[in-house]
Amino acid sequence: MARERSESGQYVEEVTLDAVVNVFEDADIPVLTATEVADALDCARPTAYNKLEELVEQDELHKKKVGARAVVYIRLNDHE
DSSP states (O other): OOOOBOTTSOBOOSSOHHHHHHHHHHSSSSEEOHHHHHHHHTSOHHHHHHHHHHHHHTTSSEEEEOSSSOEEEEOOGGGO
């Protein structure tokens, strides 16, 4: 499937930061992996990871290492 382009010819962003935040708001427990976010948004894991990292940089999410190579992303209630 071809990606949508804007009038200027640039690709339209398919996964927005707001969409990622909405996944956390809809989750029973707002502690998710990049894979879980990717599954919820039907996107590639690297896409979800990049958006999650951007939200961490913006202080919208927190990141916690939970294993040798595993991390979870956490949205705390203080952002409501």
